[in-house]
Amino acid sequence: MYGYPEKYGLYDPAYExxxxxxxxxxxxxxxxxxxxxxxxxxxxxxxxxxxxxxxxATTGDGAGILTALxxxxxxxxxxxxxxxxxxxxxxxGAGIVFLPTIDDEREKCKRAIERIVAEQGQRLVGWRRVPxxxxxxxxxxxxxAAQPAIEQLFVAAADxxxxxxxxxxxxxxxxxxxxxxxxxxxxxxxAMFYVCSLSTKVIIYKGMLMADQLLLxxxxxxxxxxxxxxxxxxxxxxxxxxxxxDRAQPLRFMSHNGEINTLQxxxxxxxxxxxxxxxxxxxxxxxxxxxxxxPGCSDSGNFDNVLEFLLMSGRSLQxxxxxxxxxxxxxxxxxxxxxxxxxxxxxxxxxxxxxPASITFTDGRCIGAVLDxxxxxxxxxxxxxxxxxxxxxxxxxLPIDPKNIKAKxxxxxxxxxxxxxxxxxxxPDEELKNDFANRRPYGQxxxxxxxxxxxxxxxxxxxxxxxxxxxxxxxAFGYTTETLQFMLLPLIQQKRDPVGxxxxxxxxxxxxxxxxLVYDYFKQLFAQVTNPPxxxxxxxxxxxxxxxxxxxxxxxxxTEKHCQRLLVPHPILKNEDLAAIRAMDYRGWKTCTIDIxxxxxxxxxxxxxxxxxxxxAAEAAIDEGYSLVVLSDRALSAQRVPVSxxxxxxxxxxxxxxxxxxxxxxxxxxTGEAREVHHHCLLVxxxxxxxxxxxxxxxxxxxxxxxxxxxxxxxxxxxxxxxxRIGVAKGILKVMAKMGISTLQSYKGAQIFEAVGLNxxxxxxxxxxxxxxVQGVGLKTLAEETLRRHSLGxxxxxxxxxxxxxxxxxFHWRAEGERHSWSPDAIADLQVAxxxxxxxxxxxxxxxxxxxxxxxxxxxGLLRFKAGANGEPVPLEEVEPASEIVKRxxxxxxxxxxxxxEAHESLAIAMNRIGGRSNTGEGxxxxxxxxxxxxxxxxxxxxxxxxxxNRRGRPSRPSGETPAAP
Numbered sequence: 001m002y003g004y005p006e007k008y009g010l011y012d013p014a015y016e017x018x019x020x021x022x023x024x025x026x027x028x029x030x031x032x033x034x035x036x037x038x039x040x041x042x043x044x045x046x047x048x049x050x051x052x053x054x055x056x057a058t059t060g061d062g063a064g065i066l067t068a069l070x071x072x073x074x075x076x077x078x079x080x081x082x083x084x085x086x087x088x089x090x091x092x093g094a095g096i097v098f099l100p101t102i103d104d105e106r107e108k109c110k111r112a113i114e115r116i117v118a119e120q121g122q123r124l125v126g127w128r129r130v131p132x133x134x135x136x137x138x139x140x141x142x143x144x145a146a147q148p149a150i151e152q153l154f155v156a157a158a159d160x161x162x163x164x165x166x167x168x169x170x171x172x173x174x175x176x177x178x179x180x181x182x183x184x185x186x187x188x189x190x191a192m193f194y195v196c197s198l199s200t201k202v203i204i205y206k207g208m209l210m211a212d213q214l215l216l217x218x219x220x221x222x223x224x225x226x227x228x229x230x231x232x233x234x235x236x237x238x239x240x241x242x243x244x245x246d247r248a249q250p251l252r253f254m255s256h257n258g259e260i261n262t263l264q265x266x267x268x269x270x271x272x273x274x275x276x277x278x279x280x281x282x283x284x285x286x287x288x289x290x291x292x293x294x295p296g297c298s299d300s301g302n303f304d305n306v307l308e309f310l311l312m313s314g315r316s317l318q319x320x321x322x323x324x325x326x327x328x329x330x331x332x333x334x335x336x337x338x339x340x341x342x343x344x345x346x347x348x349x350x351x352x353x354x355x356p357a358s359i360t361f362t363d364g365r366c367i368g369a370v371l372d373x374x375x376x377x378x379x380x381x382x383x384x385x386x387x388x389x390x391x392x393x394x395x396x397x398l399p400i401d402p403k404n405i406k407a408k409x410x411x412x413x414x415x416x417x418x419x420x421x422x423x424x425x426x427x428p429d430e431e432l433k434n435d436f437a438n439r440r441p442y443g444q445x446x447x448x449x450x451x452x453x454x455x456x457x458x459x460x461x462x463x464x465x466x467x468x469x470x471x472x473x474x475x476a477f478g479y480t481t482e483t484l485q486f487m488l489l490p491l492i493q494q495k496r497d498p499v500g501x502x503x504x505x506x507x508x509x510x511x512x513x514x515x516x517l518v519y520d521y522f523k524q525l526f527a528q529v530t531n532p533p534x535x536x537x538x539x540x541x542x543x544x545x546x547x548x549x550x551x552x553x554x555x556x557x558x559t560e561k562h563c564q565r566l567l568v569p570h571p572i573l574k575n576e577d578l579a580a581i582r583a584m585d586y587r588g589w590k591t592c593t594i595d596i597x598x599x600x601x602x603x604x605x606x607x608x609x610x611x612x613x614x615x616x617a618a619e620a621a622i623d624e625g626y627s628l629v630v631l632s633d634r635a636l637s638a639q640r641v642p643v644s645x646x647x648x649x650x651x652x653x654x655x656x657x658x659x660x661x662x663x664x665x666x667x668x669x670x671t672g673e674a675r676e677v678h679h680h681c682l683l684v685x686x687x688x689x690x691x692x693x694x695x696x697x698x699x700x701x702x703x704x705x706x707x708x709x710x711x712x713x714x715x716x717x718x719x720x721x722x723x724x725r726i727g728v729a730k731g732i733l734k735v736m737a738k739m740g741i742s743t744l745q746s747y748k749g750a751q752i753f754e755a756v757g758l759n760x761x762x763x764x765x766x767x768x769x770x771x772x773x774v775q776g777v778g779l780k781t782l783a784e785e786t787l788r789r790h791s792l793g794x795x796x797x798x799x800x801x802x803x804x805x806x807x808x809x810x811f812h813w814r815a816e817g818e819r820h821s822w823s824p825d826a827i828a829d830l831q832v833a834x835x836x837x838x839x840x841x842x843x844x845x846x847x848x849x850x851x852x853x854x855x856x857x858x859x860x861g862l863l864r865f866k867a868g869a870n871g872e873p874v875p876l877e878e879v880e881p882a883s884e885i886v887k888r889x890x891x892x893x894x895x896x897x898x899x900x901x902e903a904h905e906s907l908a909i910a911m912n913r914i915g916g917r918s919n920t921g922e923g924x925x926x927x928x929x930x931x932x933x934x935x936x937x938x939x940x941x942x943x944x945x946x947x948x949x950n951r952r953g954r955p956s957r958p959s960g961e962t963p964a965a966p
Contacts, residue, residue, distance in 0.1 A: 020234055020235055020236045020237050020249065020255075020256070020257045020393075021047035021234070021235040021237075021257060021392070021393040021394065022047075022232070022233070022234050022255045022256070022257045022358060022360045022369075022379075022392065022393055023040070023043040023044065023047060023232070023233045023234075023360075023390075023391065023392035023393065023397060024230075024231070024232055024233075024360050024367055024369065024381075024389065024390065024391040024392070025039045025040045025043055025230075025231045025233075025388070025389070025390050025398070026229060026230040026231065026367050026388070026389050026419055026421075027229045027230075027387055027388055027389075028383075028387045028388070028389055028419055028421070028424055028425060028426065029387050029421075029424045030229045030421040030422075030424065031229055031387075032068070032070075032227040032228055032229045033227055033228075033229075034223075034224050034225070034226055034227050036227075036228055036229065036230075036231055037065070037067065037221055037226055037227075037228060037231060039231070039388075039390075039398055040065055040067075040231035040232075040233050041065070041214065041215045041221070041233070042397070042398055043233055043390065043392055043397040043398050044063060044065065044211045044214060044233040044234075044235060045211050045212050046392075046394065046396070046397040046398070047211060047233075047235045047392065047393060047394055047397060048210065048211035048212060048235060056140040056141060056142060057140070058138050058139060058140035058143070058210065058213075059139075059140030059141070059142040059143040059208065059210075059243070060140075060143065060208060060209045060210035060211070060213065060236070060243065061208070061236040061237055061243040061248075062206065062207070062208055062209065062234070062235075062236030062243055062244075062245075062247060062248030062249060063206065063207070063209040063210060063211045063213065063214050063233075063234065063235050063236065063248060064204060064205060064206025064207065064209075064214065064233070064234055064248050064249055064250050065204070065205055065206070065214060065221065065231055065232065065233050065234075065250070066197075066202055066203070066204045066231065066232040066233075066250035066255070066362065067202065067203060067226075067228035067230065067231050067232075068201065068202060068203075068228040068229055068230050068364055069089070069094060069199065069200065069201055069202060069203050069364070070203070070225070070226045070227055070228055071086075071089045072225045072226075072227055073220070073223055073225040073226040073227070074086060074094055074154075076225055077128060077152075077220075078125065078126070078128070078154060081128045081129075082125065082126040082127075082128060082154070084125055084126055084154075086125065086154065086156075087156050087157070089200070090162055090163060090166075090200050091156065091157045091162055091166070091200075092125065092154060092155065092156045092157065092200065093154075093155045093157075093166070093167070093170040093198055093199055093200045094152060094153065094154050094155075094198070094199075094203060095152070095153055095174075095195060095196060095197040095198035095199060095203060095204075096130060096150060096151075096152055096153075096195075096196040096197060096203065096204060096205060096206075097113075097150070097151050097152070097153050097193075097194070097195050097196065097198075098148035098149070098150060098192055098193065098194040098195075098196065098245055098246060099148055099149040099150070099151055099192065099193060100148065100149065100187065100188075100189035100190075100192045100193060101147075101148060101149050101189065101192065102188065102189055105187050105188065105189050106149055108187070109177075109181050109187075109193050110127060110151075112177060112180060112181055113153065113173070113177050116173050116176045116177055116180075117155055117173055120169050120172055120173055120176075120285075121158045121161075121169070122155050122156065122157060122158050122161075122166075122169055122170075122173070123155065123156040123157075123158065124154075124155060124156075125154035125155060125156050126154055127151050127152065127153060127154075128151060128152040128154070129149075129150075129151050129152075130150040130151060130152050130218070130220065131218075131219050131220065132147075132150060132217055132218065132219075133216055133217055133218075133219055134147070134217065136216050136217075137209070137213040137216035137217035138213065138216075139209070139213065139217065142208075143207070143208040143209065146208060146244065146245060147207070147208070147245065148189075148192040148193075148194070148245055149192075153195075153198060155170060155173070155198070157169075166200060167199065167200055167201070167312070168281060168282065168312050170198045170199060170200070171198075171289075171308070171312045172282070172285050172288055172289065173198065174195045174198045175288060175289045176288050177193075177195060178193075178194075178195060178294060179288075179291075179294070181193045182194070182294075182295075182296065183295070191246075191296070192245075194245070194246035196252075197252050199252070199364075201363060201364030201365070202252075202253075202362065202363070202364050204250055204251075204252070205218045205220065205221060206234075206245075206248040206249065206250065207245050207248055208243050208244060208245045208248060209248070211235045229421060230362060230364070230367050230421070232250050232255055232360055232362055232367065233250070233255075234248075234249035234250050234255040236248055236249055247297075247298050247300075247301065249300060250360075251300060251301060251304035252304055252308055253304060253307055253308055253311065253317065253361055253362065253363060254300075254303070254304050254307055254359055254360060254361040254362075255300075255359070255360045255361075256299075256300035256303060256304075256357060256358070256359055256360075257357070257358040257377050257393055258355060258356040258357035258358055258359075258372065258376070258377050259299060259355045259356055259357070259740070260299035260300070260302070260303055260353050260354070260355045260357065261354060261355035261356075261739045261740050261741050261750070261752070262351070262352075262353060262354045262355060262741055262746040262747065262750040262752075263299045263302060263353075263750070264749075264750055264751045264752075264769050265351070265685075265746065265747070265748060265749035265750030265751060266293075266302065266303075266306070266351065266353050266746075266750070267293040267302055268654075268657050268662075268749055268751075268769070269350070269351060269662070269663065269749060270291075270292050270293050270306055271291060271292075271293065271657055271660065272656065272657045272660055272661065272662035272663045273350075273552065273555050273660075273663050274290050274291065274292065274660050275659070275660025275661055275663070275664070276552065276553065276554050276555070276660075276663060276664065277554060277555060277556055278554050278556065278557075279313055279314075279556045281312075281313060281314055282313070289309065292305055292306060292309045293305050293306060299355075303324070303353055303359075306324065306353075307320050307321065307324065307361070310323065310324075310555075311363060313555075313556045314556065317361055317362075317363045317365075317366065317368075318366070318368065318416065318418060318432065318436070319436055321359065321361055321368075321370055321416070322342075322343075322346070322370075322416070322433070322436065323346045323349065323350060324350075324352065324353045325352060325353060325357065325359060325370050325372055325373075325414075326343050326346065326347070326352055326373070326414070327343060327373055327413075327414030327415070328373040328413070328414055328541060328542035328543075328544075328742065329343040329344065330544040330546055330743075331540070331541045331542075331544065332541065336434070336437070337443060338434070338437040338438055338442070338443065339433050339434065339437045341437065341442035341443035341446055342433070342436060342437040342442050344442070344446060344563075345442040345445060345446060345562070345563050347548060347745060348450075348548040348552075348562055348563040348565045349552070349553075349555065349558075349562050349563075350555060351743075351745045351746050351748070352373075352742075352743055352745065352746045353746070354372070354740075354741045354742055354743060354746035354747075355372065355739075355740050355741065356372055356374065356376035356377050356740050357370075357371070357372040357376075357377060358370075358371055358372075358377035358378070358379045358393065358411070359371075360391070365420070365421060365422060366418055366419060366420045366421060366422075367418075367419050367421075368416060368417050368418035368419060369381075369391055369411060369416070369417045370411070370414075370415070370416045370417070371411045371412065371413050371414065371415065372413065372414070372742075373413055373414040373542050373742055374413055374534060374539070374542055374740070374742060375411070375412065375413030375414070376740065377393070378393055378394070378410070379391060379392070379393060379410060379411040379417075380392065380394070380395045380408070380409070380410045380411075381408065381409060381410070381411070381417060382398075382400055382405055382407075382408045383405075383406045383407040383408065383426060384400060384404045384405060384406055385404050385405075385406045386404060387424075389419055389426065391411075391417060412429075413542070415429045416429050416432060416433070417429070418432055440558065442563075445560035445562075445563050446563050448560065449560055449561065449563045449564040450563055450564070450565070450567055451550075451564065451565065451566045451567065451586065451587065451589070452566075452567050453566070453567075453568065453569075453577055453580065453581075455586065456580035456581065456583075456584050456586060457580060457583065457584075458576050458579065458580050464575065464694075465698055465701055465717070466698070467698075467702060467705075470698055470699070470702055471793070471803075471804075471805070472793035472794055472801075473636060473672060473695060473793060474695065474699060474793070474805060475789070475792040475793035475802065475805060475806070476636060476642070476789055476790045476792065476793030476794060477636075477642070477672045477673045477695060477789070477793075478515070478517050478673070478789045479675075479695075479699065479805055480805050480806050480807055480808055480810070481804070481805045481806070481807045482807060482808075482809075482810055482811045482812070483675065483676075483699075483805075484699065484703065484708075484805070486498060486500075486811050487675070487676050488675060488676075488696060488699060488700060488703075489700075489703065489708060489709070491676075491677075491724065491727040491728070491731075492700055492709065492714070492720060492723050492724055492727065493709070494727070495723055495726050495727050495730070496727050496730045496731065497677045497727065497728075497730060497731030497734060500811075505820045505821040505822050505857070506810050506811070506818045506819070506820050506821075506857070507818060507819040507820070507856065507857040507858075508756055508757060508857065508858065508859065509521045509756070509757060510756060510757020510758075510774075510776040510777055511757070511819075511856050511857060511858075511859075512818060512819070513818075513819075514808050514810070514817075514818055515784075515785035515786075515788040515789050516785065517644070517673070517679075518644045518646045518647055518782060519646055519674075519676075519678060519679050519682055521755055521756060521757050521758050521776075521777075522678075522682055522753045522754070522755055522756070523753065523754050523755075523756055524678075524681070524735060524738065524739075524752065524753060525739065525752045525753060525754055526738055526739060534736075534737035534740055534741075534742065535737065536730070536733040536734050536736070536737040539737075540733075542742050543733050543736070543737070543742050543743070544742070544743045544744065544745075545569070545570055545571060545729055545732065545733070545743075545744045546567070546568070546569050546743075546744070546745075547567075547568050547571070547689065547744055547745045547748065548563075548565040548566065548567055548568075548745075549565060549566050549568050549628075549666040549667075549668075549689035549690060550565045550566045550589065550627050550628060550665070550666040550689075551565070551627050551663070551664050551665060551666070552565070552663040552664070564587065566581075566589075566628075566666065568689065568690050570725055570729060571680065571684055571688075571689075571690055571691055571732070571744060572680065572690075572691055572692075572693065572724070572725045572728050572729075573668070573690050573691065573692040574692075574721055574725075575692065575694060575697065575721075577690075577692070578630070578668070578670055578692040578694075581628060581630070581668060581690075582630055584628075588627075589627040589628070590625070590626055590627060590628075591626060591627065591628040591629070591630060591668075592617075592621040592624070592626040592628070592629045592630070593629070593630045593632050593670075594614055594617045594618060594621070594629055594630065594631050594632065595632060595633075595635050596610065596614055596631050596632060596633050596642065596643045596645070596648045597610070597633055597635045597636055597637075597640040597641060597642050597643065598610035598640070598641055598643060599639060599640065599641075600638070600639050600640065600641050600787075600790070600794075601639075603783075603787070604780050604783040604784045604787060605780070605783070606641070606783065607641075607643055607647075607779055607780075607782065607783035607786065608779050608780075608783070610643050611643060611647060611648065611651045611765065611766075611779075614631065614643070614648050614651065614652060615651055615652055615655040615656075617629075618631075618652045618655070618656060618665070618667075619655065619656065619659060619661060621665065622656070622661050622664050622665050626665065627665065627666065628665065628666040628667075628668055629652075629665055629666070629667060629668065630668045630669070630670055631645065631648050631649060631652065631667070631668070631669050631670070631671075632669075632670035632671075633645065633670065633671055633672055633673065634670060634672075634694075636672065637794070638794040641786060641787060641790045642672065642673065642786070642790075643786070644673060644782070644786065645669050645671040645673045645674055645683065646673075646674075646679075646682055646683060646686065646766075647762075647766050647779075647782070648669075649667065649669060649683055649686055649687055649688050650686040650687065650766035650767050651765055651766045652667060652687070653667060653686055653687025653688075653749065654687075654765075654766065654767070654768045657768075658768075662687070666689045666690075667687055667688055667689050668688070668689055668690045668691075668692070669683060669688050669690070669691045669692065670692045670694060671683075671691060671692065671693055671694070671695075672693075672694060672695035673695075674691060674693045674696070675693055675695070675696035675699070677727075677728055677731030677732060677734075677735065678735075679693075680693075680728055680731075680732060681731075681732055681735045681747075682753060684732070684744065684747060684748050685747065685748070685749070685750055685751050685752055685753060686749065686751060686766075686767060687748065687749045688748075689748070696724065697717075697720070697721055697724070700720045700724060701717045701720060704717070704720060732744065732747075739752050751767065751769055751770050753770060754770065754771045754772070754773075755767060755770050755771065755772035755776075756772070756774065756776070756859075757772075757774060757775075757776030757777060758772045758775075758776050758777060759772070759775045759776050759777060759778045760772070760775065761778045761779060762777070762778060762779055762782065765779070774859060792806060819856065819857050820857065821849065821857045821858065823848065825848055826845055826848040826849055829841045829842070829844045829845035829848065830842075830845045833845060883914075886914040886915065886916055887914070887915040887916060888916070889911065889914065889916035889917070890911075890916060890917040890918075891907045891908075891911055891916070891917070891918045
């Protein structure tokens with residue numbers, strides 16, 4: 001197998017992630033040697049535990065090395081293998097290319113590259129087959145089966161072309177070749193084609209290898225003439241994903257340990273920016289580079305794509321990294337003003353790539369590393385008296401005489417570690433960033449161009465409270481008595497997102513008979529490799545809800561117009577704020593309001609037509625020069641039905657992304673539907689720049705008038721709005737923290753959700769890129785549910801009007817309400833069984849939970865065993881007892897901090913009692929002699945092995961033990 005499996009069932013290759021070990025070895029003065037390659041290999045081998053192996057101990061998730069272009073070695077092999085003399089350094093580029101193993105397809109790929117090289121005006125020197133030693137390296141069967149053909153490409157510069165100009169041409173050649181060949185459906189092995197690197201400065205050797213296989217597999221690296229002044233190594237752990245040759249690291253200019261949790265949003269925003277991109281350096285070649293973020297890449301691969309684009313477009317590597325992984329500047333009171341202005345300016349240019357990350361980077365001129373603003377990944381460095389620098393995810397990766405250590409330390413959150421080979425020194429973070437901050441008058445640009453809400457003229461008639469029509473509007477938007485009792489009133493009274501216990505046992509929205517909101521079809525995602533989640537209270541200083549909204553400028557330029565955007569400090573807008581935005585005519589900015597309701601007489605078909613109209617209107621507003629659009633459902637009436645704000649927002653956002661126009665306009669919502677923290681997170685996650693939940697305000701204003709809120713604490717309506725915004729802010733920050741995301745700017749458009757029960761039509765139209773593994777309802781069903789809610793507020797017959805809000809029993813069980821997994825009868829039987837040991841009560845409980853009426857609450861309740869799928873019944877004497885099965889249980893390494901000391905100890909005690917294996921991870925195992933006992937070490941291989949003989953698993957049940965439910 002090569003590449004990744006096709007999307008099938010619950011698997012989707014789009015969600016591949018990495019978690020790894022990284023390392024750097026370099027000579028600060030730029031002295032080249034082969035010893036540095038050997039040292040880098042030593043570092044890599046010492047981080048083998050940070051990588052992973054697959055089903056065989058000799059098939060790795062990935063390992064690799066990046067070095068400076070070894071001119072002496074390449075000149076030698078070019079003369080021997082190609083019978084050709086290479087031009088002087090800087091006048092030629094070389095790189096490793098993975099190619100199909102099918103002869104015809106490999107030749108087609110090579111001919112395509114040769115054609116592209118000629119079309120770009122450069123000269124092909126030749127191809128060299130890279131020697132590999134699969135047997136000597138003991139390459140595993142899976143890695144061997146997926147191994148591509150590996151060749152080395154040499155390209156010479158056209159006359160008069162050199163330096164960065166030639167480097168850009170090599171970049172265009174690689175991007176054109178990747179776009180043309182990796183997406184060619186006529187090639188059976190298109191996924192095998194991959195250009196590891198093509199550069200005048202650096203070269204990469206990597207593969208689906210274990211750390212100790214790299215030097216053995218590539219004998220080039222063992223050649224004494226292979227000399228370099230820098231080396232970057234990487235050992236990959238592909239988290240919950242498949243390993244592959246192309247996704248091994250280092251990538252072209254960086255290596256990554258961590259997880260980019262905002263990936264989907266970052267990729268979408270980059271795609272949208274392509275419509276505004278223009279560059280004098282590339283000219284007509286610029287469109288050949290699109291898409292910037294290439295399909296089929298991991299989170300690290302997409303980061304590298306964008307970093308490379310910024311570098312090739314004229315920015316320095318350091319500046320590009322500072323843009324993509326900025327420090328926490330918004331609440332850093334002691335940060336110098338010039339540096340704060342630098343970060344604030346660039347926050348108006350692009351959003352951070354957020355998540356736990358230790359990034360090492362190099363362009364051959366410098367090498368460095370940076371930590372994310374939270375510092376959630378370890379990185380330690382040594383500087384020696386003989387001018388070497390060693391940095392890695394571990395300490396002690398390379399033996400160094402303590403007398404030779406000049407300085408040592410660790411990377412700090414948001415800080416940059418940089419070695420400049422041209423200057424021959426380690427540049428301190430403060431000096432580096434002060435230099436960039438002083439290159440342009442960022443502070444002056446911000447003061448002269450930034451637009452703030454206070455600059456806009458307020459509208460006196462903004463706050464519209466209409467108590468006479470409040471009840472039907474609440475009913476039409478799906479408000480219930482539980483909405484007020486369990487969500488809105490606690491949010492106001494406690495100034496935080498309400499907290500429940502024991503989960504939510506009500507039926508999934510797609511299995512419910514009630515007309516559920518679209519928001520209920522979504523579940524929040526959580527980080528795969530973040531440890532631990534951010535504490536949004538204690539770590540408030542690194543979190544921010546502040547965003548710039550409105551039209552962006554060309555990403556490839558740096559001008560004062562780039563910060564002429566509207567600064568919104570909070571995503572929830574007061575009515576006065578929205579009125580000022582709607583009426584704005586300031587510095588050429590104006591706002592277009594788009595009605596997101598449709599005629600009731602159009603029925604369920606009216607929603608699809610309305611969504612298409614809304615998308616077309618938003619695109620037309622851009623073409624007509626509007627800076628902001630407001631999607632408003634204020635036109636709700638007996639004859640006008642509101643489209644869900646979430647559907648409208650997602651549809652417009654993705655339509656404009658596809659048209660590469662999203663960054664040319666701001667998207668504001670005036671919604672009666674959104675009221676809970678979950679709703680606001682979804683709206684922001686699917687592209688909303690700001691939200692005005694006017695009906696939630698009115699509902700709380702009415703609650704104050706009805707005596708449901710304390711007059712002393714909430715003397716007026718303004719206090720309610722202020723408190724609501726505080727509670728929502730805390731809730732949004734809490735949700736962001738679960739994903740390891742620090743800024744709302746990064747969270748916006750990041751789609752950190754999974755849909756449960758929405759079909760492909762809805763996903764592709766409104767939520768492109770969102771996982772919806774079980775499919776489900778379509779737009780017509782959602783429209784019918786919307787019409788059912790609308791008819792509660794505006795019934796056809798006046799006699800059908802309800803005088804109060806409905807109570808569907810979504811939170812509290814009701815006899816005629818929403819179905820729940822736990823009913824009063826089931827709980828009563830369970831209590832009787834537990835207290836008295838009554839077997840009949842237990843089986844009644846089991847029957848209630850397993851019968852169809854209750855099982856339809858969950859997806860698992862719909863599953864049935866296939867009769868006869870395993871053949872004949874298994875004789876009991878062949879079934880292994882549970883007491884033996886549990887001996888193969890193993891608790892894998894978990895960092896102390898990701899779980900508590902109590903959890904670590906409990907797991908160790910449990911494994912010791914059943915005879916399983918435990919692992920402390922990075923601390924947490926009690927000292928010898930404690931209650932946990934000595935602990936039985938885990939074996940990552942042995943614990944996966946099947947039981948000996950022909951024994952099958954069956955549970956053992958001690959005499960008198962209560963039977964388990966079927």
